[in-house]
Amino acid sequence: MEKLDYLIVGSGLFGATFAHMATKMGKRCLVIDKRPQLGGNVYCESIEGINVHKYGAHIFHTNNKEVWDFVNSIVEFNRYTNCPVANYKGRLFNLPFNMNTFYQMWGVTTPEEATAKINEQKAEAVAVLNGREPQNLEEQALSLVGKDIFETLIKEYTEKQWGRKCTELPAFIIKRLPVRLIFDNNYFNDKYQGIPVGGYNRLIDGLLEGVECKTGVDFFNSEYRDWRKYADNLVYTGAIDEYFDYRLGKLDWRTVSFKTRIEDTPNYQGNAVVNYTSHDKPYTRVIEHKHFEMFGKEVYDCPKTVISEEYSTEYKDGMEPYYPVNDERNNSLADAYRQLAEKEENVIFGGRLAQYKYYDMAPVIEQVLNFKSLL
């Protein structure tokens, strides 16, 4: 068998984009993935004709025109704009904090009135501190946005996310809490935003067109472990500690679990994303997947809907590793693994698992586009 130029472990956005670029440049690639399907975390499962984001809701957003043009050259993107709504004990508020939120909270109608209200509440919190620095997340948030916003939209949501009281969480978790003094519910500030028309699988299929791929193949339990026999280079997008057989210790992750069900109604909550910011509901968010891709009448042309409740869950072996834990132990352990990685010849460690860093989709693609000159 002729040797490959690249054996690519992982068919998520890093691996798939890499395979696309390298193939375009005439390189021979093989992509393997241990999951039964391609696409990594952006994979969608079709249920009742709705693309269900199986590994968590994904909204593409970027300021980088090169990345936006690149993904649009593979598949057209729709006009989805993320405008989440918060539900606090049945009261609804727009997010991110903006003039709509302040009107719903206090009935204020002008930026001046909203600013006065926020400043009044911030001043109360700062007075309580009496000159000292905020000691925990609760004090920090109160001094940034005041009592009403904190108690209604931050406190219990954050406690559900972290499984700890805000008074027991460090202040640094919240550095800034931007408030918008305009009526603008668009969650992201980026210039470009959307969902691939037909779903993310189209993006992955487009990237991997003409590339040989094998699913259900775990690098570590397959013939490819001895990859130098098969390829000149390895692109590894799995977990970095696993690559080194956990020899320095295991990295920790945070995870989310999803309870997904079909509802016999065309429109369950009227929005793709609803955050539940009070303790009376155990989940943090409910995602109604059809709203990512169906608009106006299309919502009602599809008689059912699929929703996913999201639960913040303590990570255990065998669960999906979603978010790196940025504490001292894990940061220094990840650094130590990165140093080992630098010594590996002809191996590229790419993507969120191999770099032990949270990356949105666009920066992952940007990284691969920057490899162009090396290929």
Ligand SMILES: Cc1cc2nc3c(=O)[nH]c(=O)nc-3n(C[C@H](O)[C@H](O)[C@H](O)COP(=O)(O)OP(=O)(O)OC[C@H]3O[C@@H](n4cnc5c(N)ncnc54)[C@H](O)[C@@H]3O)c2cc1C
């Ligand atoms: C819950 C959640 C929500 C998110 N929402 C957004 C969002 O709204 N917008 C946004 O821009 N970004 C979002 N992201 C980030 C986005 O998921 C990542 O940027 C993207 O998945 C990174 O792609 P990747 O290729 O690095 O990793 P992945 O998509 O995880 O792909 C890695 C692949 O490697 C495979 N693999 C691992 N080990 C092995 C092995 N030993 N052998 C074979 N295969 C292996 C895995 O099966 C997987 O398919 C979200 C992330 C999470 C966790």
